[in-house]
Amino acid sequence: MALTRASHTRDDYSGAAPSDIRQRNRTAVLRAIYPNVWCSRAELSRITGMSKVSTSDVVAELIQDGLVTEGGYQNSPKPGKPALLVGFNARSMNVASVDISEADGMRGIVTDLAGNVLERDQEPIVEHMPLRTTQVVEFCERLVSRAHAPVLGVAVATPGTVDEREGVVLAAPNLGWADVELAALLRNRLGLEATVANDADCALFAERCFAQGSENMMLVQVAKGLGAAMLIGGNVVQGTDHAAGEIGHVVVDDDGPQCVCGKRGCLETLVSTPVLERRIAQEPDHRDDVVADAGAILGRALAMPVAMSNISEVIVAGPEEVVDDEMARAVRDTINDMVRSRFIGAVNVRRSQLGADAAALGAVAFVMRDQLRIL
Ligand SMILES: [Zn+2]
DSSP: OOOOOOOOOOOOOTTOOHHHHHHHHHHHHHHHHTTTOOEEHHHHHHHHOOOHHHHHHHHHHHHHHTSEEEEEEOOOSSSSOOOEEEEEOGGGOEEEEEEOOSTTOEEEEEEETTOOEEEEEEEOOSSOSSOOHHHHHHHHHHHHHTOSSOEEEEEEEESSEEETTTTEEEEETTTTEEEEOHHHHHHHHHOSOEEEEEHHHHHHHHHHHHSOOOSSEEEEEESSSEEEEEEETTEEOOOTTSOTTOOTTSBSOTTSOBOTTSOBSBHHHHSSHHHHHHHHHHOGGGHHHHHHHHHHHHHHHHHHHHHHTTOOEEEEESOTTTSSHHHHHHHHHHHHHHHOSSSOOOOEEEEOSSGGGHHHHHHHHHHHHHHHOOO
16 A cells, blocks of 8 residues: 655654653654665664654664564665664554445554555444444444454544544534544543544544545535535644535535535535435436536636645545546636636646545544554
């Protein structure tokens, strides 16, 4: 699996507590070698700006933890003993991750630290409203029991608004949830670190970490409704109400269809899976036109936030029946026609490449960001 390496920045350590310095040194070494760079301790010292002694100490500690492994010797024209190389040991730990955003059931994966899927599981959701938290916790527990190595943490990708720092699902009407402290429940029951995040945020972060996404990108998810997520400078934008990306109920057509929210012409009354499926069923001979029209509406809606944040990449995700290359092309053409100027370069618009695993993989990446700070 291809991974995007986090860019390394040298930190100012003045005034930091010893434990902070130790943590930062560990992070600096891990970032330098993640996911598959092999180098000598001397090279690591140069890359990280740490002294050779500190570098050797940190590497020794990481080898003891299993996160770093030794292997091979450096080819060097210089005489003397060749340097031993060290690299990241992705198989040293696993992450268990569950996506509960799909109506038909929970999808679970167990991965190594490079995002390679080692185990999969699925479970239908019974008593959908409200979804029982114990069902989610027990499913996570089952996944953890199938791990091949010690588990770094568990993660859940959920629909709705989420306080991702606290791991609280604030509102997920599709699950019948409000203020559910899911991360705390998982921590208490499993004794493991837990991360809970919005499914669109997860899908976005997965594109960034596992599909070479830009550090300034946006993801739009066409589903029963319409949601989006945004990454600026490599960080997922949460917003004041943890609701960044909730663009489905923004009015884009004053004379548009009545929406369930009480307004008229919300974006998701024009672009969502049920709406597009219905229109395609009504006009089967004009399928491509229906999809392209929806792409143009979406492109118009996204043009302003794309220019506002100088976004360079937009991912369109959703079921293949409606989110196809035709739609991506219409979104791309519309956005570029509207935002192109002497200041703003071409915006790349593409479909998601990670398929049904996207949200669960993104949740894995969040665990690695939170626990190892390498993504
Ligand atoms: Zn609405």
